[in-house]
Amino acid sequence: xxxxxxxxxxxxxxxxxxxxxxxxxxxxxxxxxxxxxxxxxxxxxxxxxxxxxxxxxxxxxxxxxxxxxxxxxxxxxxxxxxxxxxxxxxxxxxxxxxxxxxxxxxxxxxxxxxxxxxxxxxxxxxxxxxxxxxxxxxxxxxxxxxxxxxxxxxxxxxxxxxxxxxxxxxxxxxxxxxxxxxxxxxxxxxxxxxxxxxxxxxxxxxxxxxxxxxxxxxxxxxxxxxxxxxxxxxxxxxxxxxxxxxxxxxxxxxxxx
Numbered sequence: 001x002x003x004x005x006x007x008x009x010x011x012x013x014x015x016x017x018x019x020x021x022x023x024x025x026x027x028x029x030x031x032x033x034x035x036x037x038x039x040x041x042x043x044x045x046x047x048x049x050x051x052x053x054x055x056x057x058x059x060x061x062x063x064x065x066x067x068x069x070x071x072x073x074x075x076x077x078x079x080x081x082x083x084x085x086x087x088x089x090x091x092x093x094x095x096x097x098x099x100x101x102x103x104x105x106x107x108x109x110x111x112x113x114x115x116x117x118x119x120x121x122x123x124x125x126x127x128x129x130x131x132x133x134x135x136x137x138x139x140x141x142x143x144x145x146x147x148x149x150x151x152x153x154x155x156x157x158x159x160x161x162x163x164x165x166x167x168x169x170x171x172x173x174x175x176x177x178x179x180x181x182x183x184x185x186x187x188x189x190x191x192x193x194x195x196x197x198x199x200x201x202x203x204x205x206x207x208x209x210x211x212x213x214x215x216x217x218x219x220x221x222x223x224x225x226x227x228x229x230x231x232x233x234x235x236x237x238x239x240x241x242x243x244x245x246x247x248x249x250x251x252x253x254x255x256x257x
Contacts, residue, residue, distance in 0.1 A: 001023075002058045005063075010029070012029070025240070036075035062109055064107050085249070086108075110148065112243075114143065114145035123140050134151045134200075138211065158170065158192055169188075
């Protein structure tokens with residue numbers, strides 16, 4: 001079985017792939033001080049809760065937080081006897097090399113999104129990924145990542161608003177019933193929700209116009225289903241796109257390594 005680990009700035013996700021489907025997906029907060037032993041205690045406890053006895057033979061890691069990679073490597077080696085594939089490292093092969101400015105590093109999550117999107121939908125695709133940042137990843141006709149856009153994430157914007165304006169409370173994001181809010185919370189929710197709807201519409205429209213070809217738009221990440229409600233923002237929403245991309249990259253390395 002393959003253990004896929006995607007470590008973002010806010011959350012770290014573990015998914016177990018049996019070759020045909022994901023058996024389970026586990027989430028924890030990202031913390032660079034978490035040791036390999038702590039990862040295993042958390043992982044084994046939840047796996048026991050699900051009643052799964054996985055035989056982990058391979059591990060692949062995607063991490064936008066470099067400081068956690070060492071402990072995840074130790075976790076993989078100590079408890080499964082496996083040297084993990086780490087996306088973004090020179091020894092990790094990609095099905096399609098990114099085409100960006102020389103010397104530019106591409107986030108491993110974006111490389112995984114490109115691989116997953118191309119495998120499922122082909123090229124000429126925009127992936128809108130809702131995480132700590134809201135990323136727009138452009139996948140070319142041949143499957144290569146060719147650039148994109150990085151905007152502040154929804155929750156990051158809410159937190160900045162709360163911290164920067166003493167009189168404004170922290171609120172949870174949701175789709176308001178009306179655009180015109182009649183209380184402070186409703187006003188903030190309207191501004192953030194409809195502001196991001198406009199951001200997604202505006203950026204994807206500009207990407208399509210600049211790209212010059214018909215494109216699919218795929219939403220992924222925790223808040224993608226929320227922003228798919230009632231607005232034609234995405235052609236499809238997939239909550240496991242990054243993880244699927246990791247399985248694609250791992251299979252490519254097994255076949256060509």
